Amino acid sequence: MTDPVDILIIGSGASGAAFAWSMADTRMRIVCLEQGDWVKPTDYPANGRDWEARRYSDADILPNRRQHPADYPVNDTNSITKIATYNAVGGGTVHYAAHFPRLHPSDFRVRSLDGVAEDWPITYRTLEPFFTENDRMMGVAGLANDPSYPDHAYPMPPIPPGRSGTRFAQAMNRLGWHWWPSAAAIATREYEGRAPCINLGHCLPGCAQGAKASTDITYWPAAIRAGVELRTNCRVREITIGPDGMATGAIYYNRDGQEVFQPAHVVVMAANGIGTPRLLLNSVSAKFPNGLANSSGLVGRNLMLHPWPVVQGWFNDEMDGQRGPIVSLWSKQFYETDTSRGFTRGYMLQFGRGPGPVGEAQAGLESGRMPWGPGHHAAMRRYFHRRAHIGIACDDLPEEHNRIILDPTLKDSHGIPAPRIDYTVSPNTAAMMEHGIARATELMREAGAHTTTVSREVLNYPGHLLGTCRMGTNPERSVVNEWGRSHDVRNLFVIDGSVFVTGGGVNPTSTIQAIALYIAQQMKQRLHTLFD
Amino acid sequence: MSNTLANPPPSWGDPNLTDAEKRTLAAMCARMIPASDEFKVPGADDPLIQADIAKSLGRDATAVHDTLALLNRIAGGDFAALPVAKQEEACATLRAEGGMNLTLTTRIVLQCYYRDDRVMISLGMEPRPPFPKGHVLPQGDWSLLDPVRARGKIWRDA
Ligand SMILES: Cc1cc2nc3c(=O)[nH]c(=O)nc-3n(C[C@H](O)[C@H](O)[C@H](O)COP(=O)(O)OP(=O)(O)OC[C@H]3O[C@@H](n4cnc5c(N)ncnc54)[C@H](O)[C@@H]3O)c2cc1C
Ligand code: SF4
Numbered sequence: 001m002t003d004p005v006d007i008l009i010i011g012s013g014a015s016g017a018a019f020a021w022s023m024a025d026t027r028m029r030i031v032c033l034e035q036g037d038w039v040k041p042t043d044y045p046a047n048g049r050d051w052e053a054r055r056y057s058d059a060d061i062l063p064n065r066r067q068h069p070a071d072y073p074v075n076d077t078n079s080i081t082k083i084a085t086y087n088a089v090g091g092g093t094v095h096y097a098a099h100f101p102r103l104h105p106s107d108f109r110v111r112s113l114d115g116v117a118e119d120w121p122i123t124y125r126t127l128e129p130f131f132t133e134n135d136r137m138m139g140v141a142g143l144a145n146d147p148s149y150p151d152h153a154y155p156m157p158p159i160p161p162g163r164s165g166t167r168f169a170q171a172m173n174r175l176g177w178h179w180w181p182s183a184a185a186i187a188t189r190e191y192e193g194r195a196p197c198i199n200l201g202h203c204l205p206g207c208a209q210g211a212k213a214s215t216d217i218t219y220w221p222a223a224i225r226a227g228v229e230l231r232t233n234c235r236v237r238e239i240t241i242g243p244d245g246m247a248t249g250a251i252y253y254n255r256d257g258q259e260v261f262q263p264a265h266v267v268v269m270a271a272n273g274i275g276t277p278r279l280l281l282n283s284v285s286a287k288f289p290n291g292l293a294n295s296s297g298l299v300g301r302n303l304m305l306h307p308w309p310v311v312q313g314w315f316n317d318e319m320d321g322q323r324g325p326i327v328s329l330w331s332k333q334f335y336e337t338d339t340s341r342g343f344t345r346g347y348m349l350q351f352g353r354g355p356g357p358v359g360e361a362q363a364g365l366e367s368g369r370m371p372w373g374p375g376h377h378a379a380m381r382r383y384f385h386r387r388a389h390i391g392i393a394c395d396d397l398p399e400e401h402n403r404i405i406l407d408p409t410l411k412d413s414h415g416i417p418a419p420r421i422d423y424t425v426s427p428n429t430a431a432m433m434e435h436g437i438a439r440a441t442e443l444m445r446e447a448g449a450h451t452t453t454v455s456r457e458v459l460n461y462p463g464h465l466l467g468t469c470r471m472g473t474n475p476e477r478s479v480v481n482e483w484g485r486s487h488d489v490r491n492l493f494v495i496d497g498s499v500f501v502t503g504g505g506v507n508p509t510s511t512i513q514a515i516a517l518y519i520a521q522q523m524k525q526r527l528h529t530l531f532d
Numbered sequence: 533m534s535n536t537l538a539n540p541p542p543s544w545g546d547p548n549l550t551d552a553e554k555r556t557l558a559a560m561c562a563r564m565i566p567a568s569d570e571f572k573v574p575g576a577d578d579p580l581i582q583a584d585i586a587k588s589l590g591r592d593a594t595a596v597h598d599t600l601a602l603l604n605r606i607a608g609g610d611f612a613a614l615p616v617a618k619q620e621e622a623c624a625t626l627r628a629e630g631g632m633n634l635t636l637t638t639r640i641v642l643q644c645y646y647r648d649d650r651v652m653i654s655l656g657m658e659p660r661p662p663f664p665k666g667h668v669l670p671q672g673d674w675s676l677l678d679p680v681r682a683r684g685k686i687w688r689d690a
Binding site: 047048049051053056057067104106108109112113123124143145158159163165169170173178179181199201322324333335336356358361365372373374376377378380384 | 661663668687
């Protein structure tokens with residue numbers, strides 16, 4: 001056993017890092033336990049000639065394929081959307097595309113506006129100052145005054161649209177659709193000691209240039225300088241509770257595999273929308289036989305994964321290919337509800353560039369666009385660097401049967417039960433997906449694509465893990481209150497993507513981090529009454 | 533690094549190919565991506581590329597062994613010994629029946645083929661890793677946004 005700490009954070013990803021930094025000014029003793037290690041920029045694939053091969057092996061987005069020592073297996077055979085995560089200092093931000101939209105004001109009010117799901121207990125306005133603070137800390141590039149949002153500016157100018165972005169923008173102007181340069185957590189000029197993006201085109205498996213804002217290079221250096229202790233290679237097995245029903249700390253395995261008990265006055269869960277409910281479900285006791293903080297029965301339920309169909313298009317002239325950040329523009333033309341479309345809520349179109357030669361050749365050979373034999377070379381040259389894609393980010397509303405439970409047999413390398421995902425797409429989401437596919441295909445054609453293909457599920461697993469410990473004011477309908485505190489255990493907090501009430505139709509990390517900063521501020525304001 | 537480890541876990545399969553498997557693989561690669569004078573590229577059966585493939589089986593070693601075994605079964609024996617026309621027939625059957633194992637095997641072939649200097653140069657790429665030089669992306673013209681701005685606010689007050 002080690003000395004007690006004031007605040008014990010589990011997980012060092014997007015939310016854990018932001019929260020740790022914000023709490024550091026309290027001068028409390030704060031420790032973060034992270035099952036992974038620091039990743040060295042020199043180890044990122046972009047440093048080597050095997051960069052594309054590594055995207056399918058040790059830098060794969062799926063932990064089940066990657067199989068790093070820090071990864072835990074996920075049984076996702078019962079879900080059309082596979083689970084993408086990264087387990088290291090920085091968590092998912094090491095491997096994310098850094099597309100950085102905020103949730104929209106309407107996303108927080110879906111019951112009032114559209115009669116579906118439930119309203120959040122907080123609003124866009126609640127989070128607005130924290131969005132701004134987070135944009136500054138992460139270093140976000142974008143263009144001010146997008147008419148799809150309340151006005152706001154960004155610290156840096158937007159990433160260039162390139163050939164493909166320009167082509168899509170012109171086509172959307174002809175169709176009369178909304179579009180805007182994407183906000184991206186990517187430095188477009190020198191920023192706080194970070195070098196600007198040089199279009200390595202390799203954002204997903206880590207940015208060797210340090211232009212992409214992963215929290216290992218943004219929040220963590222500042223938090224550690226301010227006194228937070230980050231312990232790596234420490235995998236938490238369970239959160240413990242005392243006779244009074246309060247959390248007493250966590251049991252974890254350290255880098256030598258030894259079991260350690262870390263006592264704490266406050267425990268903060270930041271292990272993401274899969275890792276957090278997994279840990280809570282693994283923390284059973286006489287008081288909480290169905291998992292810690294689970295009197296509502298909602299721990300692990302209402303999982304939202306953002307189904308993400310992708311439309312690919314090939315053009316006669318050269319596009320950006322893999323040269324440049326993956327993302328370029330977004331369109332919110334179909335974001336807000338219009339029931340004449342046959343579904344409620346909506347989706348964002350996210351515009352992306354193309355793959356490297358292996359990705360192109362593989363897709364070509366599989367589809368038959370490229371033959372085996374002498375014709376391969378000419379066909380490759382017809383398609384390589386001539387592709388661009390559109391992702392359709394669907395707002396999959398919460399459903400209790402979409403959930404994570406503990407797998408009865410699958411375990412991680414420490415013998416801790418692994419999560420199993422049960423996830424299906426609702427008729428509303430299915431209709432939204434088809435609408436998005438039709439519109440994206442129409443746009444591809446308008447932009448001049450001679451060939452288009454559709455992938456409904458396999459191409460893009462966005463790694464958005466939301467809703468499994470949702471916030472709310474009613475303890476029977478939510479796991480944590482409106483400032484992240486468990487209804488059942490008054491010194492247990494959840495600050496990651498688990499607390500989302502609905503998922504919105506945009507990438508969630510900007511909002512996840514704003515919520516983490518907001519909860520930190522709420523806690524700081526209530527330090528003397530925190531457990532009341 | 534990469535898809536290979538000094539001590540790969542047994543669950544990945546045997547990381548080494550037998551001499552017979554190497555012959556089958558090279559013959560299959562020659563059918564998949566033959567050399568081309570027109571494009572000034574070697575075939576995927578080029579010895580340098582084959583050597584790269586042979587040490588890159590990694591997580592997919594079992595898939596490669598199984599694919600090569602299936603190809604020999606389709607060929608009714610030694611695929612590499614068949615005349616070209618018969619090899620092409622066998623490859624057509626393999627493409628129909630190879631499933632995920634063939635997908636993984638093909639990816640390993642492509643991974644090694646498309647990082648060969650000669651091939652990259654022929655494709656107009658510089659034979660180098662992305663970092664540190666990076667690439668240049670054409671800057672945009674944000675006046676294209678004028679009509680979007682002109683249409684005004686589209687977010688819903690909530
Ligand atoms: C390939 C990919 C692309 C993505 N692209 C985007 C994008 O463009 N835009 C966007 O907004 N989002 C994107 N995301 C999602 C984004 O990464 C997540 O939304 C974000 O990282 C979630 O933050 P979090 O704090 O909830 O959890 P995470 O960042 O996942 O952090 C959780 C941390 O907890 C640790 N942990 C878990 N369990 C334990 C345990 N038992 N003991 C100790 N430590 C533990 C993990 O190792 C991890 O480091 C992407 C994700 C992936 C995988
Ligand atoms: S494209 Fe830019 S942000 Fe992405 S990895 Fe390359 S340098 Fe980093």
